[in-house]
Amino acid sequence: MGYAIGIDVGGTFTDLLLMDTESKKQMINKTSTVVEDPSVGVMNGLKGFADRFNLTVKDLLAKTDLIVHGTTVTTNAVLTNNGAKTALLTTEGFRDVLQMRRGVRSRDNLFNNKYVAPPVLVPRELRIPVSERMDKGGVAVKEVEETEIVQIAKSMQEDDVKAVAISFMHSYANNEHEEKVKEIIKQYLPDAFVTTSTEVVPIVRLYNRTSTAVMNAYAGPILNQYIINLVDKLEAEEFQGNLLIMQSNGGVSNPETVKKLPATTLLSGPAAGPVAGGTFAKSSGYDHSIVVDMGGTSFEASIVRDGNVSIRKEGEINKNSISLPMADIHTIGSGGGSIAYLDDGGLLKVGPQSAGATPGPVSYQKGGTEPTTSDANLVLGYLNDDYFLGGSMRLDRAAARQAVEEKIANPLGMSDEEAAFGIYTISNLNMASGIKEITIENGYDPREFPLVVAGGAGPIHAAMIAHELGIKEIIIPRFSSVLCAVGMLSSMLRHDYLRSYPAKWSSLEFSSIHEEVKEDIKEGSESLLHESVPVNEQTIMIGLDLRYVGQHFEVTIEFDQKLLIDGDKDQVEELFHNEHNRLYGFDLRGHEMELMNIRVSCQGKHTDFSIQEVGNTVGDVAQYIKNQRSMYDPVLRERVDAPVYDGEKMGAGCQLEGPAIIELITTTIIVPHDFEVTTEKNGNFILRHKGE
Incomplete structure (x- = not known):
């Protein structure tokens, strides 16, 4: 018997999926992300599995053949401008290409004369011109002077530079100058992370190549140190299996390759979502699908066509261009922890600011003071204050209601329930708009796709998002709350x-x-x-x-x-x-x-992954009703008493109609009036509008 474990470190929670490679039986775990050192959260999650088996972590890892890991370390370094101190060496005359970008104003800010672009990752004093030149045919017009590079290297030593990106004109045609400069720099800065643009992306277009190389260097020391910390912790528990790292392209690679090309992990965690979503959609008979993942901090939407994740060849992270293959994922700041507030004009807004894991929503009782989407869902009766994360965490409904009332309802002159429903609705509309951007704006009709919904918060909002877009079928996998962890194991090298x-x-x-x-x-x-x-x-x-x-x-x-x-x-x-x-x-x-x-x-x-099937339902679905709960039906726009079903016990062949609530350990499915649910052998919950 051996185990394969998928681990996705998110902004709020660290999700884990363990699969027995022989029986294909699977179990999930969810633990809080430790922002200061995410590897601690990973080890906490592994300990959770070990405790269930009455094993030590060492004994668990002795039986583990494979760990596939996705991380947001690289993304966070770029988004927060908290990477390594980086220098850029570029051809003389092109020092400011990085800051000029392709014009600082995007289409959305074209007429905003007060727009200020995010700062570049390398300040001007560390963007160093080099007297060299290659023509477009790869012929040296001006050779590199070694004495000049030595002087630059000594200057970077004094400035305590930790990473260096080298990007010269036309190096895609001949990278001899970049390699020569790298060799000299490494002699004087042996501990620095040094990368050339042609190692990362040897293409025409200087800005794209330079920006990608800079991000690779900027995040390099951060990711490398994280991998070292993680490997050290695993080796301390005598892990002898294979460790693979999720890449932005929806595939995985070994740690040594990723350490050289950290820019390939900028969408490391989220890229696994559409991989898993496509797998679950295929098990329900669909080759095409829209996959959405609503977690605690963000909402990601992507498209799967013919069973393959849509890949884009370039993108932007905080206005920094990256020209590496990555899953085409549209991300907005709309998660369970998204903060609801009134803007200067008194309009209700939700996100993109998030309460994150700490302090979290008010109802988490960790010091949060601002009402969030999760607090609104609790007020509306969608969440069970005694059964959050399977009962391992108690939510404070009264505190959530008070925050919604004081910050939103009273200033707007409405009831706390109306305010909570306003938060819920705006959150749904924000997410529907995000789906439109990856479908309608790319020539796809969302009504022609099923919607695969994941994330701990996703199934609460699924029906109304689909209703807004005219989508006929919703697929909610049984392990929807850890979709990206599933994607780690179902991905390809x-x-x-x-x-x-x-x-x-x-x-x-x-x-x-x-x-x-x-x-x-x-x-x-x-x-x-x-x-x-x-x-x-x-x-x-x-x-x-x-x-x-x-x-x-x-x-x-x-x-x-x-x-x-x-x-x-x-x-x-x-x-x-x-x-x-x-x-x-x-x-x-x-x-x-x-x-x-x-x-x-x-x-x-890299592993033979298959979806764990469930047994057939024997008897009436009413046997799975745990109790009744008052919830605000988003279709009827009124309070109703809804049966609460134990989703963990429901097998294949169940059929029920809304209004209803289906509770699983790590997520809750809201079934409004006029919606119906069936369960499949693959464990998927299928929601349809009765009129469809």
């Missing part, structure tokens, strides 16, 4: 490679693409072999960034390497036209195209 290869499509020899990426494919395949994935179980995908001549941005199409080996250039061209048409409503067949970048993704399974 993944190694991504990227290189610029600008060429006109009409004159391009298609076979040259295969020649260009042979080494990347070989390296990725060998890495998977080293990670115990045989060649016949590996998946190699090719991505091409293509555009019509005259366009500024590319459309990425992805296909199996067999298409590349077969040399079917016309089929690839057709894929591009179709995807362009889907995204923008038109294509330009017959117009010259050009290739910009080639991408390679090598993937393979």
Whole structure:
């Protein structure tokens, strides 16, 4: 018997899923995140499992073959500007590219003349110009002077620089200068984290490459120290299994690879959500799905198409560009801990500020004073003050009601119940808007997808979010509150490679693409072999960034390497036209195209994960009713007495109608009037509107 454990460290809670690799039986655990050192929360969670088995942590880990871990350490470092002291070495004349960005105003702030962009990660005094130059063909126009670099290195020593990013013009064509400078810097700063832009993302576009390299350096020492702390704690308990780290691309990799490329973990935890969501949707017969995860701090929404997580090739973290593959996740500040307040005009707002794990919502009795979404849910009767987290934590309903009354209801001249429902409704609308951004704005109709809902707070809001968007079916996995931890175990080992290869499509020899990426494919395949994935179980995908001549941005199409080996250039061209048409409503067949970048993704399974099935229900569903509770029905807009069902005992084949409440240890499902629920063999709870 062996165990595999998935661990997701969130802003409020650390979620864990343990699976017996032989029987496939699974159990979950949830513990508070220790912000000062998240590895402490991880060990607390492992101790929780050990206690259930009457084992020590050492004995538990002796039976554990695999731990897959997702972390927000990198994300938090960038979001809070709390990374390592970093210097940037760049080509003379391009010192301020990082601060100029692509223009500091986004579309949302185009006409805001008071807008102030977030500070860059490297201040100007640490952005150091270097007298070197490479042309676009990779020919040195001006060589690197070693004496200049030595002087720069000594200056950085005096400034106590902990990390260095090196990004030169046209280094994607020839990285000789970057490597030479790195070698000299390491001689004088041996303990510093030093990264070159071509190690991270060797592509055309200086700003994107520079910004990504800076984030890699900025977060490097922080993530490396965290991994060292975690490994030390695991080794102290004599853990001998494999540790894998979740990446932003929805795949996992080994710690040594991640320590060199910490920027690949900027969406480490959230990226596992759509992976698991797609797995649960597929078990209910859907290849496409919208996956949402509402935790204590934030709300994430993503799309799964044909069973695959939608991947974007670049994004932004706090106005800092990153050009690495990452799960296409839209995040807003709307979680159970989101604070409700009145703005200067007296309008009710919810989020993005959050009470977090500490002090948390008022009802947590940890010193919180501002009403939150969770406090409103408690006032409305959606939460059980005696059964939160399975009864391990008691909520203070009176304190929640008082906070809502004093801060919201009294100033607005309404009852505390009306104020709480206002908080609930605004939270739902915020989340529905977030879903619209990843669907309607990308050419998808949300009504054509089922909604997979996760997170401890998600199932409370699921029905009304779906109702707002016209979504017909809601899938709530039994382990919805630890969805990302499930995703850790159902994810794939993944190694991504990227290189610029600008060429006109009409004159391009298609076979040259295969020649260009042979080494990347070989390296990725060998890495998977080293990670115990045989060649016949590996998946190699090719991505091409293509555009019509005259366009500024590319459309990425992805296909199996067999298409590349077969040399079917016309089929690839057709894929591009179709995807362009889907995204923008038109294509330009017959117009010259050009290739910009080639991408390679090598993937393979790290464990044989399967969803734990539940037994069939025998007898009437009424046998699972624990009691009745007064709740505010969001459809009827009035108080009703709703039966409370014990979701932990409900097997497959249950059917019930709202209004009702289904309680599980780590989440609560609210079933409003006109909604019905069925349970499936895979443990999923399926909510539908009766009229659909």
